[in-house]
Amino acid sequence: MHPKSQTAKEGSRVEFKCEVNKKKDHLVYEWYKDDVAVSGQNDSVLVLDVVELRDFGCYACHVKYQNSFNVTAKSNCATLDVIPQSRKGMRAKLLRDLDFNTTKKIALALNKTKIGLGGFKEVAYEYGMKPVEIGAVEDSHNPGNEVLDYIMASKPDLTVYSFCKTLKGDGFKRLDIVQKLEDHFLVQEETGKASTSSLINTSSNF
DSSP, X not given: OOOOOEEEETTOXXXXXXXXXXXXXXXXXXXXXXXXXXXXXXXXEEEESSOOGGGOEEEEEEEEETTOOSOOEEXXXXXXXXXXXXXTTEEEOBGGGOOHHHHHHHHHHHHOOOTTSOOHHHHHHHTTOOHXXXXXXXXXXOHHHHHHHHHHHHOXXXXXXXXXXXXXXXXXXXHHHHHHHTTOSEEEOOTTOOOTTHXXXXXXXX
């Protein structure tokens, strides 16, 4: 049985279940999130007691016989999407809310491309930049920065969380960039503009 994709509220409890049609004795389960092993989760059920926004991603299990280095089975990927809880005085952070230093780090990372990983061109295309425009920024000193400027201007309501979901997707796999943004999913409301429902109202943009 493959684990099933889920949508869960931040702070809730989530379980992913994975079973194989083999003799259950001497089986070892290893869970992975975004292709990185999850420490301390070696049962047929992966438990996340208190889900955080940073827990979103792709979960899969590998099953092998004990004392064997050969993986006998790999599950399909199950996606976890996390809905933010309402917090008084907090809202979803927009991509255009990022500070200068963080934006610079993301731009430089987009400039560095590897086979199988999405760079500034793939991200630009995903967010609607025309081929002729992509060609123009390609010769720029810092194309990643120009692509981010384009996205922030054309998608002013794009949240950091949604941007990270794109970067984790097939064709991108930019987990290095996502890690740099995991502490930027929420931001404090400006004084005098905070609303207890503001985060709920913007959660659809995540």
